[in-house]
Amino acid sequence: MFEDAIIKNINQYIQLNDIEANYFLSLLYPKTIKRKEYLLRPNEICKYESFITKGCLRSYTIDDAGLEHIVMFAVEEWWTGDLYSFLTQTPGNFIIDALEDTELLQISKDDLEKLYECVPKFERFFRLILQNAFVAQQQRINQNLSFTAEERYLHFIKKYPQLEQRLAQKQVAAYLGITPEFLSMIRRKLARK
């Protein structure tokens, strides 16, 4: 069952006994969403942080010209949500929807705060998760500043080879910050070599 996967994941960072694990599991709401369905609609308040047991989602914005810009992908074993909206319980900036049929385990803000109180080890768990995310984001910012589109694409397929297989090229382009047309040209140029 998919509750196992999340405990296994957490045990890579902190050690939970059975009581703690069961208490944590009792706070989770399972949810399934189909491809193209929303996890978080425009301007909706993010009520839950979600751990993905199966599937793939994207967090993105739509600009004035109607173009989509992807801030992050999330696949199995990752957490997703609009953290700003979740923490403040105010409408967020990001939209989240599923790129594949997806299964999630969700925790509400109140329950997460209870969890921090009852099992403070989870402060450490989420600190470690956030540390990794922070480092990854800092590297992405640097690459967006210093790499060309081609360099960003090459880095992306090297860093996330399995993820790239699952994504449409237009999603990759929206993550790299280029148009699908230009990504197509980059790929043609690379293929010719």
Next chain:
Amino acid sequence: MFEDAIIKNINQYIQLNDIEANYFLSLLYPKTIKRKEYLLRPNEICKYESFITKGCLRSYTIDDAGLEHIVMFAVEEWWTGDLYSFLTQTPGNFIIDALEDTELLQISKDDLEKLYECVPKFERFFRLILQNAFVAQQQRINQNLSFTAEERYLHFIKKYPQLEQRLAQKQVAAYLGITPEFLSMIRRKLARK
């Protein structure tokens, strides 16, 4: 004395008693660096995370063409360091130097780990700090993807009005991901309005 400032800052996030505060202070090394001096040289291992009591620093990279790209600024009441290098104790990707004469309080990785053990509340403190940093970085990534250079500049001076006063324009340009020449043109265009 500047040790007060850091305790005051931390007490905004968690409540420390005198024993805990004094223990924390005992782990800190004060350091001062002058303008243009390095806090972290190219390929150096980041031995300390640093809390800034006075001054201003930048974390940046230099690309193959010799251009600088600023990943973050850090001023009073902020932490800085190359987190990846600090956590892994391997050479990092970022260079850190001072844009003004700067005073820091530093903590080593070993001491920070001791601190997490002895005063687990600090797990919470750094989780909260990282949460805020994560949200800010996610917004910056989104803006780099969806805003024009002019929009990014307008957002920057609105979000950090006091910081912009302290920075040379070329530093702002290196943070926004544009050339100083183009920033100059943007400013002229805005001034004419």
Next chain:
DNA sequence: ATAATTTCTTAAACTACTTTAAGTTTCGTG
């Protein structure tokens, strides 16, 4: 104060990437 250095400005030529548009391929659904 003054020289030396760095930063800022301006403008013309250039380029990485976008836009538009049309055709082709792939994919999801009945």
Next chain:
DNA sequence: CACGAAACTTAAAGTAGTTTAAGAAATTAT
């Protein structure tokens, strides 16, 4: 398995931002 929709490709024209270069202004060091 077929057909409608979405994704991908290609190419020509357009643009946001870069490069280069030179002069002006501001800052730093002596």
